[in-house]
Amino acid sequence: MHLELHQQPKFDTIEHQHTMHAIAFGLTVAPGERWLDGKIQRERRNLGDIAIIPAGIAHRCNWNISAEFMILAVEPVLLSQVGQDLVDCDRIELVPQFMNEQDILIQGIFSTLVRFSRFAL
Secondary structure, three states: OEEEEEEEOOEEOOOEOOOOEEEEEEOOOOOEEEEEOOEEEEEOOOOOEEEEEOOOOOEEEEEOOOEEEEEEEEOHHHHHHHHHOOOOHHHOOOOOEEEEEEOHHHHHHHHHHHHOOOOOO
């Protein structure tokens, strides 16, 4: 598992797939578009909005202005191992989510990780 802080100028990524599950956490308002598992959606990307990009899912995005965001990347094996203690792993599904919604639990996780990391926001 690792945490990254990104400060990006206006940009457009090529389609790619992550080897790890990724949760993106918006730190600025930076509207743009995201292609996720064959679907496209315009995103508002407000402070605290999250996107969920499961490993192996085709993904592409762009920003119309500079953006700041954090990424929490989790190895699929780690998620399965942790899930074994809580539920039947065959019932766990990580669903792709566009960056248009907030989640209080995930915001708390990012806040805690930032406090214990070298990032000062």
